[in-house]
Amino acid sequence: MKNRLFYFIPYxxxxxxxxxxxxxxxxxxxFLSISHHFTLANYxxxxxxxxxxxxxxxxxxxxxxxxxxxxxxxxxxxxxLSNLKYKQFWLLLIILPTWINLLLKTYAFIGLLSxxxxxxxxxxxxxxxxxxxLFTEASFVLVAAxxxxxxMILPIFNSINEIDRSLINASYDLGATKWQTFRRVILPxxxxxxxxxxxxxxxxxxxxxxxxxxxxxNRVITLGTAIEEHFxxxxxxxxxxxxxxxLIIAMIITMALTRERKKRGRK
Amino acid sequence: MTQTIIEFKNVTKSYEETQVLTGVDLxxxxxxxxxxxxxSGSGKTxxxxxxxxxxxxxxxxxxxxxxxxxxxxxxxxxxxxxxxxYALFPNMNVFENVAFGMxxxxxxxxxxxxxxxxxxxxxxxxxxxxxxxxxxxxxxxQRVAIARALANDPEVLLLxxxxxxxxxxxxxxxxxELRELQQRLGITFIFVTHDQEEALAMSDWxxxxxxxxxxxxxxxxxxxxEPINHFVANFIGESNIIDGVMREDYKVMFAGKEFENVDxxxxxxxxxxxxxxxxxxxxxxxxxxxxxxxxDAQSFRGDYYEISAHDDDNNEWRIQxxxxxxxxxxQGLTFDPEDIHIMRFDESEDDFDAxxxxxxx
Numbered sequence: 350m351k352n353r354l355f356y357f358i359p360y361x362x363x364x365x366x367x368x369x370x371x372x373x374x375x376x377x378x379x380f381l382s383i384s385h386h387f388t389l390a391n392y393x394x395x396x397x398x399x400x401x402x403x404x405x406x407x408x409x410x411x412x413x414x415x416x417x418x419x420x421x422x423x424x425x426x427x428x429x430l431s432n433l434k435y436k437q438f439w440l441l442l443i444i445l446p447t448w449i450n451l452l453l454k455t456y457a458f459i460g461l462l463s464x465x466x467x468x469x470x471x472x473x474x475x476x477x478x479x480x481x482x483l484f485t486e487a488s489f490v491l492v493a494a495x496x497x498x499x500x501m502i503l504p505i506f507n508s509i510n511e512i513d514r515s516l517i518n519a520s521y522d523l524g525a526t527k528w529q530t531f532r533r534v535i536l537p538x539x540x541x542x543x544x545x546x547x548x549x550x551x552x553x554x555x556x557x558x559x560x561x562x563x564x565x566x567n568r569v570i571t572l573g574t575a576i577e578e579h580f581x582x583x584x585x586x587x588x589x590x591x592x593x594x595x596l597i598i599a600m601i602i603t604m605a606l607t608r609e610r611k612k613r614g615r616k
Numbered sequence: 617m618t619q620t621i622i623e624f625k626n627v628t629k630s631y632e633e634t635q636v637l638t639g640v641d642l643x644x645x646x647x648x649x650x651x652x653x654x655x656s657g658s659g660k661t662x663x664x665x666x667x668x669x670x671x672x673x674x675x676x677x678x679x680x681x682x683x684x685x686x687x688x689x690x691x692x693x694x695x696x697x698x699x700x701x702y703a704l705f706p707n708m709n710v711f712e713n714v715a716f717g718m719x720x721x722x723x724x725x726x727x728x729x730x731x732x733x734x735x736x737x738x739x740x741x742x743x744x745x746x747x748x749x750x751x752x753x754x755x756x757x758q759r760v761a762i763a764r765a766l767a768n769d770p771e772v773l774l775l776x777x778x779x780x781x782x783x784x785x786x787x788x789x790x791x792x793e794l795r796e797l798q799q800r801l802g803i804t805f806i807f808v809t810h811d812q813e814e815a816l817a818m819s820d821w822x823x824x825x826x827x828x829x830x831x832x833x834x835x836x837x838x839x840x841x842e843p844i845n846h847f848v849a850n851f852i853g854e855s856n857i858i859d860g861v862m863r864e865d866y867k868v869m870f871a872g873k874e875f876e877n878v879d880x881x882x883x884x885x886x887x888x889x890x891x892x893x894x895x896x897x898x899x900x901x902x903x904x905x906x907x908x909x910x911x912d913a914q915s916f917r918g919d920y921y922e923i924s925a926h927d928d929d930n931n932e933w934r935i936q937x938x939x940x941x942x943x944x945x946x947q948g949l950t951f952d953p954e955d956i957h958i959m960r961f962d963e964s965e966d967d968f969d970a971x972x973x974x975x976x977x
Contacts, residue, residue, distance in 0.1 A: 518670050519703040521690040523717035523768055533716075537707040 372597070379590035391591040401575070405595065408571040411490065412554035416501075418494040419550050420543070423501035427542075428535070430502075431509045440506060447499045455563050458492045459483060462564070484566025492564045493557055501546040508542025509535065544607045551607075552600050572596055621646040621772060621804055622667060627676030629662055629828075636662050638828045640676070644772070644806065649798045651807045651815040654825030655851070660808045662828075664774050667806065668697050681771070695772040696765035700780065702757045704749045710736070710760055711745040717768035735763040738797070755786045762797075772804045779814065791817050812852045816840060824848050832965055844968050845959055849891045856897070858931050860890040860958075865975070868958060871907055871929045879958040880975040889959040894934040896955035899923070899941055905948015909933055911941050925949070 382388040395401045426443075430436050446454065461467050462482040469479040482488055512535060520530040558573035567574065572592050579589030622644035629637040637659045644650055652660035665671045666678060669690030678686050685693060696717075704713050712719075714732045723731075736742050739759035749757065758778060765773055775794070779787045795818045798805045809815055815822050816836040823833045824847075832844045843849035849857055860870030865880035870890045882888065902908050909925035923935040925947070933949065941947060963971075 513701065513703065515699045515701060515703040516705060518668075518690070519697070519699060519705070520716075521670075522668055522695075522697045523764070524691045524720050525716075526691060529720055534705060534707075538705075 375590045375593050379594050381587045391587045408555050415493045415554045416551045419497045419501045427505040489565035497550040500549040504545035505542040508539040512538045619646045623679040625677040627673045630674050647802045648820040649805045651819040651822045653815040658825040659828040660825050669693050696768045696770035697774040698761045698778045700777045702761040710747045714764045735767045739763045775807045854894050856892045858890045862886045862888050876953045877956040881971040891957040894936040897935045898950050900948040900950050902948045907949040909949045
């Protein structure tokens with residue numbers, strides 16, 4: 350028993366130093382004014398200001414949009430992949446982009462979407478005037494969804510892949526059509542994967558800031574952008590921390606809403 | 617009464633390079649208990665999957681109730697399956713599992729409830745409606761799977777090695793229960809197993825399979841007493857199989873001696889294989905024995921002793937005896953002419969049946 354605890358030392362140190370301590374510091378900071386006195390003003394500012402509430406709403410709304418689009422793309426993809434012969438290989442191809450640095454991928458999109466980019470070249474080739482693609486809400490959602498898709502596909506694929514083939518046969522055997530089999534067997538049995546995927550996409554999407562700047566051109570201001578602004582530009586660490594605390598609370602709520610529920614008994 | 621319900625006409629099935637069924641013909645009559653018996657990879661489960669509609673035949677016709685059903689999807693066939701691993705839906709409780717087929721058809725709630733209750737009573741699980749699947753033991757899951765399949769009122773119930781995951785005692789009980797259930801309901805059962813004991817105990821009719829072919833079909837007694845070839849003799853029960861020569865009708869020579877027997881219809885001096893079942897052999901004094909054997913080993917099996925011995929021609933003999941023997945002693949071995957069964961090399965089932973009919977008349 351002692352031995353096992355010994356192996357846990359490196360990670361617990363890591364947890365304390367880089368997870369525990371920062372959260373405590375952030376909580377503490379959120380109750381400090383710029384002149385380092387205890388205050389509730391940060392929370393008053395946050396809750397009393399239409400701008401911050403708007404930002405919170407924006408964050409949740411865009412995270413919701415990004416998650417929804419990712420889910421709509423990922424579920425059929427995962428379902429399709431799980432029926433392929435060399436599924437692990439195809440899955441690898443989908444996972445591959447996650448190995449490339451996020452910033453690089455974002456810059457690649459700037460190249461694609463900019464006024465002088467490949468997509469506009471193509472549009473011109475078809476005889477239309479070039480469009481403003483970069484720095485729009487749509488491009489922000491598109492790029493964010495692109496980046497998050499593998500994190501949604503992976504857990505959904507895993508849960509579909511784990512469904513015993515004979516369960517699907519049993520469903521057909523008992524007279525179910527393809528659609529009924531999907532609705533009553535495949536979908537409920539992949540619910541855990543969908544939940545995990547939503548968590549993996551929605552939570553990080555709440556605090557995106559780099560993509561909001563580089564692709565969204567600050568047209569979309571989320572809590573992530575606000576935190577960056579307060580820490581790096583206005584140096585108001587107190588208010589920045591308060592927003593951080595709000596984000597953590599939002600994450601906890603998301604986790605609670607998507608946690609696995611033990612379903613029992615009749616509907 | 618004997619109405620044909622399923623027929624296979626020269627059915628083959630291949631997966632890419634490998635052929636898993638080669639030219640299978642079979643006829644299933646309504647209301648009987650059939651068993652497909654064979655080692656793993658013999659093609660027995662493939663036949664079941666073809667009937668259920670989970671895979672399609674490469675060539676040949678599958679006839680159900682007089683209609684070709686090769687292209688009918690699984691959900692439109694009036695057969696239901698009990699899967700090897702039960703395949704109960706883990707996201708539903710016992711009630712929802714049994715009701716699954718009926719809810720798809722849109723049967724009204726009261727009727728569903730009544731039917732589920734009847735089905736669960738039938739498999740002795742009354743009151744288990746609200747249990748979740750992972751709370752059930754293997755034997756209980758098995759029963760739910762049977763209830764779920766039968767709740768759909770199939771004309772044929774397919775059972776894919778359903779007892780293989782159960783322990784010995786439970787398996788025995790389930791064998792009786794399944795047999796009893798089949799006789800009570802009068803539904804055709806097609807049961808797949810690799811366990812010859814199970815097949816003999818439960819079936820009206822057995823198909824013995826190996827390497828994608830049906831080697832022999834018949835009643836359990838026929839197959840046990842008159843196996844057509846080495847494989848069947850070895851697979852069904854324990855056998856002593858010895859090379860011999862058929863001198864003339866009703867006279868066979870093996871182990872250096874000539875014996876009277878009851879087989880005929882072969883060429884004079886044809887080389888054959890001779891089968892003697894261990895339980896048909898008796899040990900006696902050397903003077904009374906038809907053969908003299910030396911006892912090599914014996915083991916106690918509860919209801920009998922299994923004795924292994926060799927004769928002066930160095931043939932191995934397995935004998936089942938009620939009394940123990942003495943190691944290394946010389947004993948007489950005796951058997952009756954009817955106990956000797958002759959198998960010709962490469963004789964097909966049709967030829968075998970034709971020959972039997974010829975000399976028995």
